[in-house]
Amino acid sequence: MIRLAFTIIAGVLLGGVVHLVSVLALPRIATQDAYSRLTSMTKENAVTALPLAEPSNAPMPFMDPAFAVAICRYDLKDGPLKLTVPVSQAYTSVSFYTRNEVAYYAINDRSAGRKVIELDLMTEEQHSALPEDEEVTAADRLIIDSPTTTGLIVLKALAPEPGLMPQAQASLAASKCTVETEPPPAKQPEPPPAPTPAPKGKR
Secondary structure: OOOHHHHHHHHHHHHHHHHHHHHHHHHHHHHHOOOHHHHOOOOOOEEEEEOOOEEEEEOOOOOOOOEEEEEEEEEOOOOOOEEEEEOOOEEEEEEEEOOOOOOEEEEHHHHHOEEEEEEEEEHHHHHHOHHHHOOOOOOOOOOEEEEOEEEEEEEEEOOOOOHHHHHHHHHOOOEEEEEEEOOOOOOOOOOOOOOOOOOOOOO
C-alpha cells in the first residue's frame, strides 16, 4: 500500500515537472517556427532567394541542395497577392503554407502547363468581394484562397546538375510576389436598349 502511494506521488511530481518545463520552454519554441526564422532574412510581399543549403547551415530543415529556393512571406491585409513564377528548364514547384506551417496548396510546372506559373492569392473574404465579372474560370485565372492572412510561399527550381544551378536561381529571381493595391474594376451596367422609333403615318 505504501509502495503504491509512493508510486502515485512520484508520478504526480514527475508530471508536474514535465508540465512546468513545457510551459517555460513554449515561448522559445514558438519563436523558432519557419515563419519567425525567415522574418529576419525575407521581405514581406516580395520574393527573397535563400542561400544554398549546406550541411552545417540551412535556413530551413530538409532543404535539398539540388534545388534553388526562394520565399515569399505574405500578408494579405492590404489586398490580394499576384504571384508570377517563370518555370525553369528542369522542374519548378510552388507550395503554400499558413502562418503555422500548415500546407494548403501546391502547384508545379507540369500541372500548370505553362511557361509561367501565374495565380492570385487572397482570403476567402477578398474572394467573395470580387465583382461578378471577375469570377473567371481557373483556366483563365487561377485564384487560391488562403485560410490565414499571413503565411509563406516556397518556390523551388531543380538544378539536375551543379552547373545548372545559376539557371535555376535566375528563374526564381525573375519571380514576382506583389500586392494588388488597386481594386478590381466594378461591373459596368449594361446600357438600356434604344427606343423603337414610332411608325410614320400614311399620307
